[in-house]
Each structure stands twice: as C-alpha cells, then as structure tokens.
Amino acid sequence: MAAAPGPVHEALAGLALVDHHCHGAVTADLAPGEFAALLTEGAAWPGMSPFDTPAGVAVRRHCAPLLDLPRHAPPDDYTARRTELGWREVNRRFLTAAGAAAFFVDTGYTTHPLTSPAELAAAGGASAREVVRLEQVAEAVAARGVAAQEYAEVFRAAAEEAVRGPGVVAVKSVAAYRTGFALDPVRPPAREVTRAAGAWLAVGGRLSDPVLVRHLLWTAVDLGLPLQLHTGFGDADLRLHHADPALLTDWLRLTSGTIPVLLLHCWPYHRQAAYLAAVFEQVYLDVGLALHHTGPARCRAVLEEALEITPFRKLLYSSDAYGVAEFHHLGALCFRRGLADLLQERVDADELSLPDALRVAAWTGADNARRLYGQPAPEPARDPSERPARKV
Template sequence: MTADPVVETLDALELVDHHCHGAVTADLDRPGFESLITEGAAWPGVSPFDSPVGLAVRRHCAPVLDLPRHAPADVYLARRAELGWAEVNRRFLTAAGTGVFCVDTGYAPDRVTTPSELAGAAGAAAYEVVRLESVAEAVAAGGVEADAYAEAFRTAAWEAVRRPGVVGVKSVAAYRTGFDLDPARPRAEEVTDAARRWLARGGRLDDPVLVRHLLWTAVDLGRPLQLHTGFGDSDIRMHRADPTHLTDWLHLTAGTVPVLLLHCWPYQRQAAYLAAVFERVYLDVGLTLHHVGPARAGAVLAEALEITPFRKLLHSSDAYGVAEFHHLGALAFRHGLAGLLRERLDADELALEDALRIARWTGRENALRVYGLPDGSPDDG
C-alpha cells in the first residue's frame, strides 16, 4: 500500500495541546471513571460507555492497555486497575504524541497532575494557563473591601501571569453569565457596587459587571485569552455560549490580545466567522473531537475550516481527569484532519505542499506562534 504523506506528517507531528487539564492521580472504580468521561452523568440504566465517547474509549484506548479493540467495559476497567493510575497515565500521555501541553490549572475537583507532573509522565513540555475566575474568588476568600476589590484583583492577576511557565489566561464567562453582556468596560463605581453585592452573598463569581471587569482586565494583562464557548456541562445555557455574542466586545478590543475560542461545538461555524473577520481571534474544536470520536472528527473539523484562515485553527484536547482523553483528543484530531485534507487533495482543491503546511500549522505551529513558545515567533502578528 502506498504511504499517505499527509497521514505520515500528522502521525509524526509533535502536537501542541493548547488547552487541557491534568489527569487524576488515583485509581478509579467504575462510577469514578464513568463520571469523568461524560459532561452529563451516569444515570440509572444509562452508562457513559454506551455513548460515542464510550465506544471510542473501548475502540481506540483498549489497545494502549494491551487489550483487544472493543474490549467490554468491565474488562477495560479491570485492566486499568491492574496497571494502576501512574502507568495508565504514562501510556496514554506518551501515546498522544504531544510535545507541549498548555494546562488550565483552575479546575480541580479531583487531585490531578500539575503541569510539571503531566510533562514528566508524557516526556513533554508543559505550561500553565491561569483561570481568572479562580484568581478573583481567591481574592474574595482572602478578605477584601468592595472599594478595594478592583485593584486587588488586578494585582493578583498580574502576580499570577508573572509566575514562571504561565503562557495565557482563561475565562469561563460562558458558564457564569453567558456572553450576552454589555461589551463596554465597566466604570469604577459599577465594579465597586457589584463587588459589594457579590462579597456580601459569597459564592462563585457570576455577577455580570464583575465578569465584564474580568474580561477587560484580561485585555490589560496582555496575555493570550482563552474563552470557553459552546459545549460543556449542564451549568452552560447553550444559547448564551454562542461566541457571536462577543462581536461588539471584539470590536472594542480589536488589536489587543489574541482571543482563543475553545471547543465551540455546535457553534464551530460561528467561531469560524469570528476568526475570519477579526485579526486576533482563533479557535479549536477540542473536547468535541473525543466526544464525537475519530469517525466524526473530520465532519466537525470540516465545518470549523469552511472559512477559517488556516493560521487560525489550533489543536486542543480539553482533556480532564482521565488520560484517555489526552490520547483520544490527539488521535481524533490527526485522523479527522488527515481525512479532510485527503478529501480536498483528491478533489484537487489544494496541493500536497498546502496540505502538509496546514497539518503542521494547525497541529503545532499556530499555537507556538500565538503563545510565543520555543520554536515559534514571539507573538502572532
């Protein structure tokens, strides 16, 4: 059989996973494992193994554990327990073929690997992405007066991004308020009034004025800003997580920081529009790809790339908890992109050199450039 140069290039490429999380550092029973492979829940009579992502785990992850493809769930989990969490993590993280991980450290309901631990298990490099809502909530927990909140948050955010190894920041505004916000920078007195209300009631940061203040503070920090959009757990109100709600804010912040739209499904076409018309907007379809599985990854990528400039798509897994997802995310990306590029080659819509360049850009070089990582240019433009 003739070798496919697109497949060979993608298989050999050390990917940059520009948005992911750590892997658990404990052995998992069946309920624990199932809870980590779904954005929903393991309801009575409805197992996450009986879903596209569950089938993908049994098909594509079982061989990494020395099991036959499609191994039954109980057999799969028994083998996982036999190997132990450290060996399971090592196998999947190295199988991913990822050279760089950019790790969001702001979400950790479970004990998960730090960026350095993730890098060590994978034999790769890892950097940190600071979740700004976590910074704000730490400021509140530490005790602050309402009229001092804005400056305290700004100071804490600056300290966080100056830590060694930090390459960007992230917001989960999509979860907290949605994006249908007043796009203007809030006035100081608005922030103080909102902080007074929030600090009095406590809880997570979900005040619209303070979320706006957080997004504008992110612009002031000057670091690449990741924004969760679209697909997520049941906290999301999906119609409010459509990234086109950000259009007016993107006009106001044009020319400042790179804005990276994460996940996007089912709004990958809307995200593609924003990437096509705003210079510093980028997107990925991470999280989505391992949930739809390698068989459908190409369809999602095709929609994301219908109008997106090829310098604007990045790879991410958004893997959290189970290292299977670091591997599946990479596998689905390689498989889906290779199929898409091969289809366009066969239709004579692009040349082989174009296909190979697009593979390298989207899998690795775009992220190196945007985040200013080694082997990339110091910024994106």
C-alpha cells in the same frame, strides 16, 4: 469515507502536537463508576452506561489496545485492567501515545486530584505551560477579604502576580458558564465595579455578577496575554445558548488590536467561531473536546465544518482532556486522523497542493500555537526506537 492513507496522514501521524488547552489527569485509581462518570459531560444516569456513548465506544475501540486489551474490550474488562496497571502507568501510556511536544494546562478546575503541569509533562515526555483561570483568582481575592472599593485594584494586582508565575502562557475565563456572553461589551466604570463587588462580597460564592465578569474580561485585556474563552459544549452547569461566541461580537470590535482571543471547543457554534476568526484579526479557535466526544467516526465532520471559512493560521489543536488520560490520547488521535483525511482528500481531488496541505497540518497541529503563545520550536526528534510505539 476516509481518504486513502497518503503523505498527509504520514506527516500528521509523526507531528509533535501542541495541545494548547487541556487539564490534568487523575492521580488516583478510579472505581469503575468513577471512571465511567468521567467519560461524559452529563450525569451517570441509572440504567444508562457512559460507555454507551460515542466517546465511550471510542475509548473501548482505540484506547483498549494501549492497555494490552483487544479492541472493543467490555467495560468491566477495561476498568479492571486500568486498576491492575495503576494510575501512574495508565497515565504514562496514554500521555506518551498522544505524541504531544507541549501541554498548556488550565489549572483552575480541580474537582478531582490531578497531575500538575510538570507531572503531566513528565508522564507524556513533553513540556508543559500553565493557563491561569481568572475567576479562580477573583474568588481567591474575595475569600481572603477585601473592601468593595479596593476590589478592582486588588484583583488586578493578584492577576498580575499570577501571570508572572513560571511557565504561564495565557489566561482563561469561564464567563460562558457564569453569565453567558450577552453582556454589555463596554468596560464598566469604577463606581459600578465597586457597587457590584460590595453586593458579591456580602454573600460570597462564585463570581457570577455581570458587571464583575465584564471587569474580569477587560482586566484580561490589560494583562496582555492571550485570553482563552470557553464557548459552546460543556457540562450541565452551562446554558448552551448563552455560550454562542457570536454574542461576543461587539466586545471583539472594542478589543480589536489588543490581545489574541482563543475560542475554545465551540461546538455546536464552531461555524459562528469560524466566522469570527475570519473577520477579526485577534480571534482564533479550536474544537477541543468535540474531537473525543464525536470520536474518530465524526471528528472529521466537525473539523471540516470549522475549516469551511477559517483562515488556516487561525485553527489550533486542543484536547481539553480532563481527568482520564484516555482523552489526551483520543483527542490527538481524532485530530490527526480527521484532519489528515480531509486534507488528503483535497490533495487527491487537486483542490489543494501537497505542500499547502502539509503546511496547514503543521500550522494547525503545532505552529499556530507556538507563534501565538511565543513558544520555541521543539528539539530535534529522538531516535524512533527511543519512543514507545503508538498503538491504534
């Protein structure tokens, strides 16, 4: 049962969020089937609609009003209205409604034409920063051509150049997809990297050699920026049991005192991630796309489980929205409501003081990310009359 609205709800409703991990929104009008396919991490199976999922139901309930449709609008009406408005207006409405002060954008996954970080920011009335995906850097090095014995040096130079780009705040790895985390935690010696590079360069394709993935993770340590790691929930390309962040324990011991490590998404391993954040100084987490995939009906439970033992300065907000701007909005909505409900209930039960609850809300929604990534505080809020109303 949701807590009665109170001051924590009011504070979170007005908080300018920092979405520390997301992707761009599609820059094209989507056919009904194309839009529906982006509602799920799985396939659009014959005879089954992606609208008939927790995320699909949440879109029809909480996103339809922003398109001037009634709540629970039928899927056909929803997609027709999207087409009528056009992708630019759709993106503007949902990105503005997210109420974010900043988006940190992973630019390394582009199976659709997407907004750049600057375009995403402009549509949402926010700022944007870039997160560099290191596998993409490595694969670009291989595609240009490099001798095996030079791979390590050339990859490092390319990564250093990439992170010097304007607005870059972090790097990311999708090792969970490529090899999983059951890797030898030790930095691989140069001869092993050269041998593995020779084998990979001979065949090309995606970077999936365990030695080279280890080398990539240690290169991330050397770069000195926060490292985002996909863990847990993802699409069918993932072997979920290999994406348990607890498998990183030995590597985290070896990298203690170096760079912040951000465990993204985490579900259903958010409790394991919480443990790691509780025992390793450099570890932080979010619950990412689990927010909009569980929807307002269950996102509180996910947040509550993540916060069972997580230090309050260790949990961050992210939407991990990709493709459809509805998820930028829905992730923010779920986060605000779920966190407000659980914190307000603890205040009402006298398990948490109101000042403490308000601090936790501000830390989790924005301040933890600003401190971790070195981002400045937002400018003073504009007059509310200048901002579009947020419909729910």
